[in-house]
Amino acid sequence: MSFVLGYKCSLCGAEYALGEVEYICPKHGDMGNLDVMLDYAAINRASSPATVGESRDFSIWRYAPLLPVENRGFGESNGSNPLFSVGWTPLYRAKRVAASLGLRHVWIKDDGRNPTASFKDRASAVAVVRALEIGAKVITTASSGNAGAALAGMAAAVGLPAVIMVPQTAPQAKVAQLLMFGATVILVKGPYDDAFDLNLKSAKEFGWYCRSTGYNPFTLEGKKTAAFEICEQLGRNPNSKAQTPKWQAPDRIFVSVGDGNIISGIHKGLKDSFALGWIDKMPKLMGVQAERSAAVYNAWKAGTETIAPVDATTIADSISVNLPRDGVRAVRAATQTGGAYVAVSDDEILGAMRDLARGVAVFAEPAGATAYAGLVKAVREKMIDPNESIVVVNTGNGLKDVKSAMQAAGEAVRIDPTLDEVRRVIEARK
Numbered sequence: 149m150s151f152v153l154g155y156k157c158s159l160c161g162a163e164y165a166l167g168e169v170e171y172i173c174p175k176h177g178d179m180g181n182l183d184v185m186l187d188y189a190a191i192n193r194a195s196s197p198a199t200v201g202e203s204r205d206f207s208i209w210r211y212a213p214l215l216p217v218e219n220r221g222f223g224e225s226n227g228s229n230p231l232f233s234v235g236w237t238p239l240y241r242a243k244r245v246a247a248s249l250g251l252r253h254v255w256i257k258d259d260g261r262n263p264t265a266s267f268k269d270r271a272s273a274v275a276v277v278r279a280l281e282i283g284a285k286v287i288t289t290a291s292s293g294n295a296g297a298a299l300a301g302m303a304a305a306v307g308l309p310a311v312i313m314v315p316q317t318a319p320q321a322k323v324a325q326l327l328m329f330g331a332t333v334i335l336v337k338g339p340y341d342d343a344f345d346l347n348l349k350s351a352k353e354f355g356w357y358c359r360s361t362g363y364n365p366f367t368l369e370g371k372k373t374a375a376f377e378i379c380e381q382l383g384r385n386p387n388s389k390a391q392t393p394k395w396q397a398p399d400r401i402f403v404s405v406g407d408g409n410i411i412s413g414i415h416k417g418l419k420d421s422f423a424l425g426w427i428d429k430m431p432k433l434m435g436v437q438a439e440r441s442a443a444v445y446n447a448w449k450a451g452t453e454t455i456a457p458v459d460a461t462t463i464a465d466s467i468s469v470n471l472p473r474d475g476v477r478a479v480r481a482a483t484q485t486g487g488a489y490v491a492v493s494d495d496e497i498l499g500a501m502r503d504l505a506r507g508v509a510v511f512a513e514p515a516g517a518t519a520y521a522g523l524v525k526a527v528r529e530k531m532i533d534p535n536e537s538i539v540v541v542n543t544g545n546g547l548k549d550v551k552s553a554m555q556a557a558g559e560a561v562r563i564d565p566t567l568d569e570v571r572r573v574i575e576a577r578k
């Protein structure tokens with residue numbers, strides 16, 4: 149806790165002490181997301197890229213001095229509990245994918261490799277530790293699926309009861325995952341936005357600790373760890389004997405955007421790293437939305453921070469959002485870094501799922517592959533210099549949504565058990 153100075157409202161700039169408000173700035177209804185302010189000078193006295201680099205903790209908790217919670221005191225660490233094995237996901241060099249796009253340096257950060265198979269574990273791990281710190285008896289969230297699964301999983305890891313509200317249209321595998329972790333699962337008849345509003349009301353009514361995205365300030369703090377990992381992993385040269393490992397920021401990072409909390413979290417992580425002097429440039433942040441769920445893209449394109457709701461429909465259920473809850477900070481993530489927004493069609497998303505799986509062996513769910521579809525489009529629209537170093541974040545595992553995977557990959561052939569049949573299949577593949 150010692151490195152947290154307090155909260156600052158992202159809309160009006162008002163500052164609060166940590167215990168003074170719980171979720172959002174009281175001046176703007178249910179909006180007014182808070183940024184956690186850190187004491188960078190104190191962090192630099194206690195920590196550095198070198199000390200972090202020596203950590204044997206290969207999870208988000210290697211960045212504990214930069215996080216607003218204490219992970220100590222719950223008895224376990226270093227992977228002995230799923231809560232402590234979130235993060236430090238692989239960063240793959242995608243050479244064939246890069247070549248196919250005419251680029252030289254492309255990396256895929258595979259966050260489908262988290263304990264519950266999505267990026268959302270980063271946020272839920274931090275929110276669960278926060279809930280334990282303040283003695284919450286129940287934790288709750290609205291979710292399009294993954295945030296709920298992550299919270300249900302992380303809550304199960306520490307035996308904390310969880311209540312999860314999802315739209316009734318959530319993919320079956322995601323609902324199964326929620327039920328499996330023992331959460332109280334409530335399917336809400338309506339879009340995600342209805343589940344969100346009902347969740348806030350329920351949390352207030354029943355005194356539950358609310359993790360909902362774009363409302364709880366700690367989700368962003370968990371998500372920022374992906375930026376730390378990208379810069380630390382890019383700076384690591386396994387063949388180098390250098391004593392002080394340097395962090396290395398890429399030129400651009402592509403992220404899919406629904407509520408806008410992931411891109412805002414990555415932005416926060418980069419801002420922290422830059423303010424600490426641990427990176428020497430800010431990457432350009434590239435937000436990617438589905439064409440028919442593009443409220444943040446629309447605002448960015450119109451040059452405004454006012455987010456107008458849309459009637460969202462896309463195969464990428466994790467980013468199907470009418471009114472993004474972290475839209476203002478999501479617009480700024482692009483405008484303040486010289487980045488941009490890109491909108492892609494569902495067909496482009498399905499194509500990106502195939503290309504990622506075949507080009508770099510990463511099986512992404514539609515919303516995960518959306519970031520890569522954005523890179524393809526940005527290359528086509530000549531927004532990228534071939535020499536740039538580019539990181540694309542896959543935010544969710546393809547097994548989360550098998551129906552969409554089948555739609556992208558097609559059906560397998562079915563044959564009689566004869567060699568002639570096999571020969572016929574092989575010939576047809578040529």
Ligand SMILES: *Cc1c(COP(=O)(O)O)cnc(C)c1O
Pocket residue numbers: 266267268294295361404405406407408409410411466467513515516543544545
């Ligand atoms: C939640 C989610 C996103 C989008 O994150 P936002 O914070 O809502 O913008 C993207 N991909 C996957 C797989 C997700 O679960």
Ligand SMILES: [Zn+2]
Pocket residue numbers: 157158159160161162173174175176180
């Ligand atoms: Zn405010």
